[in-house]
Amino acid sequence: WPAYQFAKRQSSDNPPGQSENPTFEEEYDFVIAGGGTAGLTLANRLTESGRFSVLVLEAGFNPEVVEAYATPGGNQFLKGSAVDWGFVTTPQEHLGGRTLQYLRGKSLGGSSVTNGLYYARGSSLVYDRWVELGNPGWGWEDVYPLFRKSTKLNPPNLGQLSEFSQEYKTWDDSAYGGGPLELGFQGYVTDSTNDFVVACSEASDIPIVDDLNLGVGQGVKLGTTTTNSVLRRSSSYDSFYQQARNRTNLRVLYNAPVTGIAFSSVESGNATLYGNTTTGAQPRALGVSYIEQSAGLVRQARARKEVIVSMGAFHTPQLLMVSGIGPSAELEKVGVQPVHINENVGQHLDDHSVFSIMARATTNASTTSMSSTPDNLQAAQTEFFTNLTGPYTAPSGVTNGFKKLSIEELQSIGARAVIDAGLANQSHIEFLFETVWYPWIPTPYYTALPNKSYISITASSMVQLSRGNITLRSNSMSDAPLINPNYYADETDGIMGVHSFRYLRDILRHPSLSQYTIGDNAGEVSPGPEVADDDDEAILQYIKNNTMPNWHASGTARMRPEVDGGVVDSRLKVYGVDGLRVIDCSIIPVLPDANILASVYMIAEKGAELIEEDWEDVGYERRKKRSV
Numbered sequence: 001w002p003a004y005q006f007a008k009r010q011s012s013d014n015p016p017g018q019s020e021n022p023t024f025e026e027e028y029d030f031v032i033a034g035g036g037t038a039g040l041t042l043a044n045r046l047t048e049s050g051r052f053s054v055l056v057l058e059a060g061f062n063p064e065v066v067e068a069y070a071t072p073g074g075n076q077f078l079k080g081s082a083v084d085w086g087f088v089t090t091p092q093e094h095l096g097g098r099t100l101q102y103l104r105g106k107s108l109g110g111s112s113v114t115n116g117l118y119y120a121r122g123s124s125l126v127y128d129r130w131v132e133l134g135n136p137g138w139g140w141e142d143v144y145p146l147f148r149k150s151t152k153l154n155p156p157n158l159g160q161l162s163e164f165s166q167e168y169k170t171w172d173d174s175a176y177g178g179g180p181l182e183l184g185f186q187g188y189v190t191d192s193t194n195d196f197v198v199a200c201s202e203a204s205d206i207p208i209v210d211d212l213n214l215g216v217g218q219g220v221k222l223g224t225t226t227t228n229s230v231l232r233r234s235s236s237y238d239s240f241y242q243q244a245r246n247r248t249n250l251r252v253l254y255n256a257p258v259t260g261i262a263f264s265s266v267e268s269g270n271a272t273l274y275g276n277t278t279t280g281a282q283p284r285a286l287g288v289s290y291i292e293q294s295a296g297l298v299r300q301a302r303a304r305k306e307v308i309v310s311m312g313a314f315h316t317p318q319l320l321m322v323s324g325i326g327p328s329a330e331l332e333k334v335g336v337q338p339v340h341i342n343e344n345v346g347q348h349l350d351d352h353s354v355f356s357i358m359a360r361a362t363t364n365a366s367t368t369s370m371s372s373t374p375d376n377l378q379a380a381q382t383e384f385f386t387n388l389t390g391p392y393t394a395p396s397g398v399t400n401g402f403k404k405l406s407i408e409e410l411q412s413i414g415a416r417a418v419i420d421a422g423l424a425n426q427s428h429i430e431f432l433f434e435t436v437w438y439p440w441i442p443t444p445y446y447t448a449l450p451n452k453s454y455i456s457i458t459a460s461s462m463v464q465l466s467r468g469n470i471t472l473r474s475n476s477m478s479d480a481p482l483i484n485p486n487y488y489a490d491e492t493d494g495i496m497g498v499h500s501f502r503y504l505r506d507i508l509r510h511p512s513l514s515q516y517t518i519g520d521n522a523g524e525v526s527p528g529p530e531v532a533d534d535d536d537e538a539i540l541q542y543i544k545n546n547t548m549p550n551w552h553a554s555g556t557a558r559m560r561p562e563v564d565g566g567v568v569d570s571r572l573k574v575y576g577v578d579g580l581r582v583i584d585c586s587i588i589p590v591l592p593d594a595n596i597l598a599s600v601y602m603i604a605e606k607g608a609e610l611i612e613e614d615w616e617d618v619g620y621e622r623r624k625k626r627s628v
Ligand SMILES: Cc1cc2nc3c(=O)[nH]c(=O)nc-3n(C[C@H](O)[C@H](O)[C@H](O)COP(=O)(O)OP(=O)(O)OC[C@H]3O[C@@H](n4cnc5c(N)ncnc54)[C@H](O)[C@@H]3O)c2cc1C
Pocket: 033, 034, 035, 036, 037, 038, 039, 057, 058, 059, 060, 103, 104, 105, 106, 107, 108, 109, 110, 111, 112, 114, 115, 116, 117, 118, 119, 120, 256, 257, 258, 259, 310, 311, 312, 313, 315, 477, 550, 551, 552, 553, 584, 585, 586, 594, 595, 596, 597, 598, 600
């Protein structure tokens, strides 16, 4: 990559993270900040044609430093490991001041390396709503081919896997293409898991469906997982990156945190010098500064065409803000010189949260015992690595149901605000089955005992109305941003929570599931009988004591018209500057009624298409001229 010295900036007011005279030692067509789920997907697609050169900068390591990531049973070892950022939220006002652990992947592959391996797309109507909110080109008809394009499904009943229960491991071939991301199913399935499907269907009146990836959001089944045919995780690192890693037009650096985005100043006229989409009327992103940790050196890389930020819902708005794009008061607070004031950066943090009820269960109905002693764990690992059988072939809970409430039901419980928010026609509650005690924290009612087995049933509102935010602790990327999901700030979320809680009890008490439990009240130990079925206040208190994230943080650089509170337009370009896009979960305008990994891959596929369209022929023509 040729060395390149950029002309002196005219302005002396540089946001932190930028030099007065940026010296770009290297240049690429695109610089992608963040090599996570979206970042590596994008890197693959942008280097496919050979027309563009791409640099990816990732703060974390290669995920193989924590090899447990690759196995379904190893998922339990990832939190707090070298591939997790170890975030803690601010004290949560509506959860009695509790702070919450907030997991986020920190390695090539990002959160696709550390997540729960569950893959679902949600209702088609959600994406059509993205269009209604001012984002043409993002409706189900537009994005469904991209969901298909990124994925390939491995049928479950191959060779050694045939010993596992195949009931409810169903799928519709038409929902998948031949993409790099491999999908499959968990190996080991407890009978209780299959019977949860029955209990969930009957107690909450939702159908057992063949596939949850066709745009029909409601239903229950054994979930599709991001695993390959030998039950190893398929993250963006294992899929998109491995396919592209030897391309000479792709350079991927890990252990290389991005510290700032460099902009041209409008007055200097530099904005008109490079790239042909710049107007010259607004600052242009020229490149980024980063630390090459292994060399102990600060470096700057120039983007001939664009800088793309793919650092996830927390770091993406943080990078925008420390680089001068954000709310006026926030920039002023930490002394950042504005490049473009946008009050919405870091705001509108949209998320799903979860709470559970837990029950004592028979040993075989649960996988608790697998992790209860080092001997048991070693035996499970040995079985996995020698035969590819046993409980280590499954993450703890990827069997989920999605329930749509009728308008009448929403009205009768006092959740009119959900209808008013335009969320009446999608699924409203997700039910999850875990064959362990989940979440891992004790509740005020019960602490899980080491020699007992448990199952948990979890609920997550898919229509959470509370919104939080990401703000700055300092003007440095080295300091974690302040993360405030603000769960249960909106009263309707409490109403939905209490209603969901009652469904959880109905599912647990259904004979199909209660047959596996031990003790009174269908084995329920948390909260147990102290919280009566009809005591809304006690139920809500229990929920608030037990709430934790469902890990779907999004919306902090959301895609909407700027007048409606957007940070990026429907081509994912950041308002107020040229040469800068955001492509990751932070652009999601309204959360899908499902877990969001599938949508993030889709967003990256769409982002790559938009970039290809916008730079059609330009790079190619220029390269051709140079090579003549
Ligand atoms: C514990 C957990 C469980 C989850 N389970 C599921 C699930 O089962 N199913 C599902 O659908 N969804 C799940 N999710 C959500 C889903 O995985 C994420 O929403 C999605 O992977 C986010 O993708 P992203 O590209 O936006 O961000 P990420 O994949 O998080 O990528 C962001 C990348 O940017 C890097 N980065 C940050 N700062 C810098 C910097 N300064 N310089 C360079 N790089 C930087 C990060 O290290 C990271 O690699 C889960 C998430 C978590 C954390």
